[in-house]
Amino acid sequence: MQSDLWGHQPAAGAAEAERIDPAAAEAGVTALYQAHALGLIRLAHIMLGDRLSAEDVVQEAFCGLYRRWSHLSDTGRALQYLRTSVLNGCRSLQRRRAGPRAQPSDGQPAVSAEAAVITGEERREVMRALRRLPARQREALVLRYYLDLSAEEIAATMGIGPSSVRSAIHRALASLGRMLQEQS
Amino acid sequence: MNTLEDKVRAALRETAGEITPLSVPPLRLHDGRGQRPRAAATRRWPAGLAPLAAAASVAIVIVVSLAISGAVHVRPGGPARGKAGPFAGVPPYYVVLAGKDPHPAVIQLQHAEIRATATGAVLARVAPPPPYNTFSAVAAGSDHTFVLAAEKWKQTRQDGGTFFRSIAYKFFLLRLGAGGHAKRLTPLPVPPEPARAEISGFALTPDGTKLAVALRGGDGGPGPEIQVFSLPAGAERVWAWPGGGPITNNAGGEGEVLSWAADGRTLAFQQWVAGNHIHLRLLDTTAPGGSLQAASRLLLAWPGDGASWHYVHGKISNVLFGFSAIITGDGSKIVAATEDLTRHPLSSELAFTEFSTATGSAVKALGRWPIPGLYPGQTQDVLWANASGSTLIVLAHVPGTPTKDPHAINSAGYRIEFGVLRGNQFTPLPGAPAPGPGAWPVW
Numbered sequence: 287m288q289s290d291l292w293g294h295q296p297a298a299g300a301a302e303a304e305r306i307d308p309a310a311a312e313a314g315v316t317a318l319y320q321a322h323a324l325g326l327i328r329l330a331h332i333m334l335g336d337r338l339s340a341e342d343v344v345q346e347a348f349c350g351l352y353r354r355w356s357h358l359s360d361t362g363r364a365l366q367y368l369r370t371s372v373l374n375g376c377r378s379l380q381r382r383r384a385g386p387r388a389q390p391s392d393g394q395p396a397v398s399a400e401a402a403v404i405t406g407e408e409r410r411e412v413m414r415a416l417r418r419l420p421a422r423q424r425e426a427l428v429l430r431y432y433l434d435l436s437a438e439e440i441a442a443t444m445g446i447g448p449s450s451v452r453s454a455i456h457r458a459l460a461s462l463g464r465m466l467q468e469q470s
Numbered sequence: 471m472n473t474l475e476d477k478v479r480a481a482l483r484e485t486a487g488e489i490t491p492l493s494v495p496p497l498r499l500h501d502g503r504g505q506r507p508r509a510a511a512t513r514r515w516p517a518g519l520a521p522l523a524a525a526a527s528v529a530i531v532i533v534v535s536l537a538i539s540g541a542v543h544v545r546p547g548g549p550a551r552g553k554a555g556p557f558a559g560v561p562p563y564y565v566v567l568a569g570k571d572p573h574p575a576v577i578q579l580q581h582a583e584i585r586a587t588a589t590g591a592v593l594a595r596v597a598p599p600p601p602y603n604t605f606s607a608v609a610a611g612s613d614h615t616f617v618l619a620a621e622k623w624k625q626t627r628q629d630g631g632t633f634f635r636s637i638a639y640k641f642f643l644l645r646l647g648a649g650g651h652a653k654r655l656t657p658l659p660v661p662p663e664p665a666r667a668e669i670s671g672f673a674l675t676p677d678g679t680k681l682a683v684a685l686r687g688g689d690g691g692p693g694p695e696i697q698v699f700s701l702p703a704g705a706e707r708v709w710a711w712p713g714g715g716p717i718t719n720n721a722g723g724e725g726e727v728l729s730w731a732a733d734g735r736t737l738a739f740q741q742w743v744a745g746n747h748i749h750l751r752l753l754d755t756t757a758p759g760g761s762l763q764a765a766s767r768l769l770l771a772w773p774g775d776g777a778s779w780h781y782v783h784g785k786i787s788n789v790l791f792g793f794s795a796i797i798t799g800d801g802s803k804i805v806a807a808t809e810d811l812t813r814h815p816l817s818s819e820l821a822f823t824e825f826s827t828a829t830g831s832a833v834k835a836l837g838r839w840p841i842p843g844l845y846p847g848q849t850q851d852v853l854w855a856n857a858s859g860s861t862l863i864v865l866a867h868v869p870g871t872p873t874k875d876p877h878a879i880n881s882a883g884y885r886i887e888f889g890v891l892r893g894n895q896f897t898p899l900p901g902a903p904a905p906g907p908g909a910w911p912v913w
Contacts, residue, residue: 312499315497315499316497316499319497323494323497324489324491324494327489327494328485328486328487328489329486331485331486331488331489332482332485332486335485337488337489337493340489341494341495345495345497345498348497348499349499352499408477408481409480409481409484409485412477412478412481413481413485416478416481416482427478428482431475431478431479431482432479432482432483432486448668449668449670449686449718452718453718453719456742459474459475459478462474462478463474466474
């Protein structure tokens with residue numbers, strides 16, 4: 287199952303921008319930004335562990351949507367497109383970070399009400415382990431346990447089959463458990 | 471905070487909470503006419519970083535519909551099986567499913583490409599015959615025989631979106647002629663599965679007389695069960711395991727789930743069981759249909775989450791994880807992609823390990839690659855083995871310096887490649903597709 291977001295093939299680069307109805311595109315993209323920017327930056331922050339990079343990735347995703355707005359045949363699928371764009375952006379950035387074991391900074395944990403159920407150290411351990419997973423497993427796990435998407439929704443977002451999603455999640459949990467044991 | 475899932479949820483929620491609504495920056499659409507809005511010198515983006523989904527979602531392939539016997543011959547004449555050199559003894563052709571976009575971000579309609587193992591050259595492309603419009607999976611029998619699962623996707627609109635829904639599928643037997651030409655595409659007399667069934671794998675015997683199909687089970691669908699169809703008659707024998715773990719592999723949904731010994735009698739399959747353990751079992755397909763548990767023998771059990779284990783790689787005796795695994799043609803070994811961990815000092819070793827099907831003991835490790843520390847991800851897979859297991863076609867990490875190659879798909883930054891492994895000698899397959907989210911080649 288897959289979404290067919292675009293009605294026809296877009297041209298690339300500047301030629302696309304020429305065909306944008308600026309008012310309609312800006313209004314549509316701005317409305318989406320107001321509704322979803324927070325959630326998408328949080329998603330990117332989870333993937334990257336870096337607030338500024340997360341903001342950049344999300345801005346880039348919305349700019350991409352803006353450039354292609356005139357080709358959008360189904361605005362109802364825009365959120366899925368944005369999620370896919372953000373995940374792709376995170377993946378690209380992670381690939382460009384140097385070193386085999388370079389891990390994004392976890393930063394200083396914020397004190398929150400959740401401290402009652404998971405300690406800061408536990409959370410850092412989970413996030414460290416999560417960021418060591420292969421990209422596909424990490425993305426599937428985050429989409430499942432952070433966004434609570436179904437296997438079918440995750441499949442559509444990631445561009446893989448639902449069975450692969452289930453496999454990736456299962457394997458990710460197994461690896462996480464193993465890594466957490468190693469860390470303990 | 472009892473389960474790992476609970477911990478993951480809580481950790482993700484807390485991490486997300488570090489971004490507050492007030493910290494969201496304003497949207498900047500007009501800097502550079504919608505180009506990169508913020509040009510930080512220390513964090514530059516490549517100019518071509520357009521969201522892949524946009525490119526891929528328009529790449530719904532309109533595959534030219536071909537008659538069943540039809541195929542587009544791209545290059546006449548393919549290489550015969552080499553008698554010497556790195557590709558000696560390996561199948562001369564492989565089949566890979568491909569769409570228009572080589573790096574799809576969304577699922578796309580796929581045709582089959584027949585490629586030469588030694589060069590990667592596309593020898594022919596085969597489209598699914600009408601009314602089917604995509605191939606979704608492929609399995610190999612012999613060097614010249616493959617099974618393709620074709621589906622018909624129907625476009626529907628619901629909930630404000632447009633979806634493709636599979637409304638029918640069919641298995642086809644693809645026979646290759648000399649030079650890798652698609653000789654014949656024949657529908658197989660295998661009945662359709664219920665709509666809720668999830669096929670997790672299928673495999674054809676080397677002589678092309680039996681097709682095994684695994685239904686994964688779980689999630690409310692039928693199974694787990696294994697069906698074996700005699701060809702060409704289509705007679706069916708079924709082994710089911712109500713309440714048993716899902717039949718699938720431990721390779722993230724890629725690679726083989728089922729594999730046949732050359733005698734067409736023994737079928738190897740993997741199963742997830744309670745506690746995230748992976749079991750590899752051998753099914754005697756000459757046994758009467760009925761209980762899958764009774765008709766199969768547990769050979770290997772791999773831990774899923776860090777339990778100590780007793781298999782041995784050389785001098786190391788600690789934890790071993792098995793991933794994709796296939797049975798050799800002579801039925802004497804299981805060959806698996808493995809990861810071995812040593813706790814003190816903490817180190818990892820990737821390898822392709824052979825296990826005796828008689829005893830379950832590890833008998834040899836090929837392509838061993840020691841890595842200091844804990845390896846963050848395992849993406850090796852074994853895709854083909856010769857009769858004795860001495861020569862493999864694998865997906866393997868490329869040892870050496872990590873790369874910034876965007877096609878590196880593991881989190882450690884190591885490139886991974888398809889190649890032939892003979893002993894400890896790995897030879898990359900020239901022209902092979904980059905391992906990505908799409909289907910992987912099948913030999």
